[in-house]
Amino acid sequence: MKPIMLFPLEGLPIIRPGDDLVALLAEALQRWEGPQAGDVLVVAQKIVSKAEGRFVRLSEVIPSPRALELAQITGKDPRLLEVILWDTAEVLRARPGLIIVEHRLGFICANAGVDRSNVAPEGEEIVLRLPEDPDGSARRIREGIRRRFGVDIGVVIADSHGRAHRKGVIGVAIGVSGLPALEDWRGRRDLFGYTLQHTEVALGDLLASAATLLLGQAAEGIPAVLIRGVLFTPRESSARELVRDRAYDLFR
């Protein structure tokens, strides 16, 4: 087995709405002599959202009665809560300082992924929503890389999420293209010839977590990571595969 390598993509400018993200990623990839077939490009959700112009000025938001009610419970800005509700399928927990929801994309996370940090100079009350369709964002980046470099890679749009039961954020895949978000190892045999019965691996989340080791390292952040050496069978996929159906979620 060869080593796996994680290459940080650095030197991207601050991303603005309408920026050609593929062109900027391609330029950063040149430093590592471009991608190779079978590589995986993990891109931080934040730069995808920015390029897609997912900013909302809080001064332009009128909170609904539900947002005002949640503001009472959480102590958060009712306009922020209104934006959170735009992307929420169901509010699961609301406590002082905290709101955890099922995002309309299916996964469970705090604040519906709406981000105040790292968005605009202090004082500017602007928030950033997740990409409208992160699987689609991943697919467009993958196609753009294929056009420029002539190689097929996997793409993961990564965010960092807190979790039930455990402390600290990890990386999770919210958009996937070209690799199995969930990889089924059932039927494989282990050392003694046992057939594995229950091993589905969250490949998208493993890749996002591996990249998170770099995404957060530099003072100014690393917005994307190229991963080389992971074996997988390319296929179309969706980050939805990683979402446990509510009927099978025993801790909802």
Place this chain on the structure above:
Amino acid sequence: MKPIMLFPLEGLPIIRPGDDLVALLAEALQRWEGPQAGDVLVVAQKIVSKAEGRFVRLSEVIPSPRALELAQITGKDPRLLEVILWDTAEVLRARPGLIIVEHRLGFICANAGVDRSNVAPEGEEIVLRLPEDPDGSARRIREGIRRRFGVDIGVVIADSHGRAHRKGVIGVAIGVSGLPALEDWRGRRDLFGYTLQHTEVALGDLLASAATLLLGQAAEGIPAVLIRGVLFTPRESSARELVRDRAYDLFR
């Protein structure tokens, strides 16, 4: 920033009780010219448990009334459930085919980490418990590596866990030595000078998940991975840091 590299440690024999795991890991590390200061060695829980002789013959286990009751609910072998109960602080969910517990080490997982697969030739009813004290196991490996190579590294004992809300297993740290299991990034500043308010990173779990990309890849499995290039401040730590206190777990 330099790339992060994940080196698979291969060629270890099937581990037996009493084996000198440090000696075997050291030999495998030679292939990559030994560890360097600041590297992290991620070791699969299974080989640590085997070296520590954590096997149990089911034929020698007498199920308690509680194990018999759980067997009725889950359909699992009551002797296996008895072994699970030895390591259980609290049973959280029991359903047909499934038992999820708080392990006496604090984390929440299926079967209290007791493993039937990959343990003994089919037909032999032997199960494998987690290491008695995985932080201690990590510390002993770290000290053994320091004695042999004269360098200080971090060590993570990794297992794969399912999760609330999401499908597929990821890697988690159940034992840690020499690196922060939980890394506190609060107080750091982001691109725009915002001070981050809520970013604690589950460094131990990120490392375990990165290594899991290799742990499961080869047909015969990769029992350990050396990770190079992750920046962290060495300190004594414990995988307990990653366990959310029950009073703050909103999804228990």
